[in-house]
Amino acid sequence: MFFRAAWSLVLRKTGPGIRGMHSPGSAAHGEGKMPPYTSYHAQRTYPMPDEPFCTELNAEQRALKEKEKGSWTQLSHAEKVALYRLQFHETFAEMNRRSNEWKTVMGCVFFFFGLTALLIWWQRVYVFPEKPITLTDEWKAQQLQRVLDMKGNPVQGLASRWDYEKKEWKK
């Protein structure tokens, strides 16, 4: 949704150049703009754009526009819908429809997680130097024994979990 918003913002900036183009022999839809470079994109945050969606109207649509200048109570329901469709590309319900984009996004995220994991594994095997002596198991065991001898955090912390009589961790 943000891509579409950003894209339409980009297009609005370059809008004046593109809006002038009219493709000859365009379909009865008649928006007169080359797809996909329409400068019109339905946005919840920009509900009333400057230009209507269809700028090239055929005779029937022009007649309808004339009728619109009179009292609106004389318009039938189908005519009101037709006028709406001339003015706007999508209804709010249509523009807010959900999509399956999130699945693509999550898939790509997980894919890159995995790729990064492989890279880091390679790095650990081929790039990292030897561990310093202080990280060997022997040294770490001696370090832990020293902390227990000093009774570090005896109330709720490390030494409180050690059973000094049985010389093992408390169950």
Next chain:
Amino acid sequence: MTSSALTKPQMRGLLAKRLRFHIVGAFAVSLGVAAFYKFAVAEQRKKAYADFYRNYDSMKDFEEMKKAGIFQSAK
């Protein structure tokens, strides 16, 4: 216009309603969290310290540490 008349939606007081809901909720949640913290963390900790120091013999502790050999000034 169309066939059936829709019910008129709520037009006023939307912010007030939302605020009331959320203020009440915020009070409840913060009181709940504070009560939980008091009983699960604070009282537990106070009890742990009280239990530890009830029968604590500091000289015995010192002798044990000295025997383990961690002191430089008392061997």
